[in-house]
Amino acid sequence: MISQFVASLHQNGSAPATITSKLSAISFLHKLLGISDPTQSFTIQKLLLAIRKHRVPDGRLPISPPILKSLIDSLQTLTNLQYDQQLFKTMYLFAFYAMTRISEITWDANSQHTLQLANLQLPPPTEIHAPIMVRFSSFKHSTPGCSASIAIRPQHGSIYCPVSNMFEYLSLRGNRAGCLFLRSDGSPVSKNCFARKLRCCVAHLGLDIHKITPHSFRIGAATHAAQHGVSDSQLRSLGRWSSSAYSIYIRP
Missing domain, CATH: 1.10.443.10 (Intergrase catalytic core)
Known part of the structure; x- marks a missing residue:
């Protein structure tokens, strides 16, 4: 589920820093409840690394x-x-x-x-x-x-x-x-x-x-x-x- 969430954010144009920030909130809640933190799994960390390496260029244009x-x-x-x-x-x-x-x-x-x-x-x-x-x-x-x-x-x-x-x-x-x-x-x-x-x-x-x-x-x-x-x-x-x-x- 976390992997799909991260992929969806990336597909919709969220910056790597924004994705990391959202995962931090999820991580905090899991730690607060004393349950296993899925955001630290090997799969999620490798997915984040791939997103950082293959960031889609910002296509927004300047207002001159x-x-x-x-x-x-x-x-x-x-x-x-x-x-x-x-x-x-x-x-x-x-x-x-x-x-x-x-x-x-x-x-x-x-x-x-x-x-x-x-x-x-x-x-x-x-x-x-x-x-x-x-x-x-x-x-x-x-x-x-x-x-x-x-x-x-x-x-x-x-x-x-x-x-x-x-x-x-x-x-x-x-x-x-x-x-x-x-x-x-x-x-x-x-x-x-x-x-x-x-x-x-x-x-x-x-x-x-x-x-x-x-x-x-x-x-x-x-x-x-x-x-x-x-x-x-x-x-x-x-x-x-x-x-x-x-x-x-x-x-x-």
């Missing part, structure tokens, strides 16, 4: 700046409410320029790292050239008490400016405490909601919905940064990577 703008433009056709148009426009821009994981901008029952309004530091309105500061108080692989901060700089005169659009969104959202990105009814934007909206936009543009996913913002941002001379150490810091895993995000 031109694709980002087209996705944003499509919202006018696909979204009726002004609030939702501004919400997803801001989320698309933020996901790209803050190089976020989907777990950082959306919420689900297992959320641990969702950004809150308090994580945003806005410049005074008079300082038009000042950036928005974003503090990630926790993120994937972060250690307790260790935070990371990045600056999102304005692009004056552009309708795709991440800073001016954040201000526009916040004027509609209000200053209520809680998750940074909220629906018009005050509920947090879920992972499924964000993924569905992106899928609609991608399909509207005639692009492959299986290759452009929420993670494509992060892939595109890393690729764009590398193409514009951002050093490896800077890129690793900006994307909050704990290892050299950032290198697989940089596409030709």
Whole structure:
């Protein structure tokens, strides 16, 4: 049964680290109950080794700046409410320029790292050239008490400016405490909601919905940064990577 479970995860595109994490949970429960741990069997360990050696290349495509703008433009056709148009426009821009994981901008029952309004530091309105500061108080692989901060700089005169659009969104959202990105009814934007909206936009543009996913913002941002001379150490810091895993995000 464990072998079939591992094979199913691999077939569905789960990364080796994700499979190992799920097996760790199964292993923990067996140990807690004082029963034999099937995940440590010779067969399972050899299966994991084979998966690590023959990992399927990540087929997800990067969202480039031109694709980002087209996705944003499509919202006018696909979204009726002004609030939702501004919400997803801001989320698309933020996901790209803050190089976020989907777990950082959306919420689900297992959320641990969702950004809150308090994580945003806005410049005074008079300082038009000042950036928005974003503090990630926790993120994937972060250690307790260790935070990371990045600056999102304005692009004056552009309708795709991440800073001016954040201000526009916040004027509609209000200053209520809680998750940074909220629906018009005050509920947090879920992972499924964000993924569905992106899928609609991608399909509207005639692009492959299986290759452009929420993670494509992060892939595109890393690729764009590398193409514009951002050093490896800077890129690793900006994307909050704990290892050299950032290198697989940089596409030709």
